[in-house]
Amino acid sequence: DTGVSQDPRHKITKRGQNVTFRCDPISEHNRLYWYRQTLGQGPEFLTYFQNEAQLEKSRLLSDRFSAERPKGSFSTLEIQRTEQGDSAMYLCASSSHNSPLHFGNGTRLTVT
Amino acid sequence: GENVEQHPSTLSVQEGDSAVIKCTYSDSASNYFPWYKQELGKGPQLIIDIRSNVGEKKDQRIAVTLNKTAKHFSLHITETQPEDSAVYFCAASDPPGGSNYKLTFGKGTLLTVNP
Numbered sequence: 001d002t003g004v005s006q007d008p009r010h011k012i013t014k015r016g017q018n019v020t021f022r023c024d025p026i027s028e029h030n031r032l033y034w035y036r037q038t039l040g041q042g043p044e045f046l047t048y049f050q051n052e053a054q055l056e057k058s059r060l061l062s063d064r065f066s067a068e069r070p071k072g073s074f075s076t077l078e079i080q081r082t083e084q085g086d087s088a089m090y091l092c093a094s095s096s097h098n099s100p101l102h103f104g105n106g107t108r109l110t111v112t
Numbered sequence: 113g114e115n116v117e118q119h120p121s122t123l124s125v126q127e128g129d130s131a132v133i134k135c136t137y138s139d140s141a142s143n144y145f146p147w148y149k150q151e152l153g154k155g156p157q158l159i160i161d162i163r164s165n166v167g168e169k170k171d172q173r174i175a176v177t178l179n180k181t182a183k184h185f186s187l188h189i190t191e192t193q194p195e196d197s198a199v200y201f202c203a204a205s206d207p208p209g210g211s212n213y214k215l216t217f218g219k220g221t222l223l224t225v226n227p
Contacts, residue, residue: 042219100146
């Protein structure tokens with residue numbers, strides 16, 4: 001499978017714990033995006049990278065959230081001190097010059 | 113920033129009928145409009161997209177129309193089949209590769225095709 005891969009698919013954590021998600025984009029794609037999707041809503045933009053540079057962050061990305069793409073390949077999204085309001089599907093997508101966004105199947109986070 | 117409104121939120125049709133989903137956008141600078149289909153437990157999958165230099169695009173049973181003056185675009189699915197049942201999202205942005213390529217999505221339409 002050469003699509004966007006996300007790990008884990010599901011994560012259940014207790015309030016206050018830290019969690020980290022991983023995204024492996026399509027190999028030739030230089031742009032990588034993180035979106036958040038809550039029930040009954042469309043995906044909401046969080047942040048994106050071009051190669052290893054983080055070019056934009058949404059105001060939705062509080063200081064408890066941090067994303068990295070250290071070598072311009074895979075990316076991680078970390079949430080510190082999780083809150084119940086962080087429960088959502090976290091989607092990763094990638095694209096390259098002139099190609100549309102390709103999404104992974106997401107990581108569903110449940111904070112209890 | 114961009115704001116995308118999508119209607120209806122739910123749509124139920126009989127197999128073989130047509131389905132139409134409509135979206136409006138606020139930023140006149142947007143010129144790329146994709147539609148995604150999301151099945152339960154999966155990420156959104158691109159089904160068709162249109163750029164502002166054309167008014168209509170077709171791909172088999174799916175078509176998209178764009179009225180840039182009115183800032184609205186629509187998805188048309190003909191001869192619907194049960195496997196078309198899913199949530200459909202419209203989005204608006206700069207085109208892929210552009211400096212502001214960052215999709216803003218509508219809230220989605222749950223389409224149910226009844227056999």
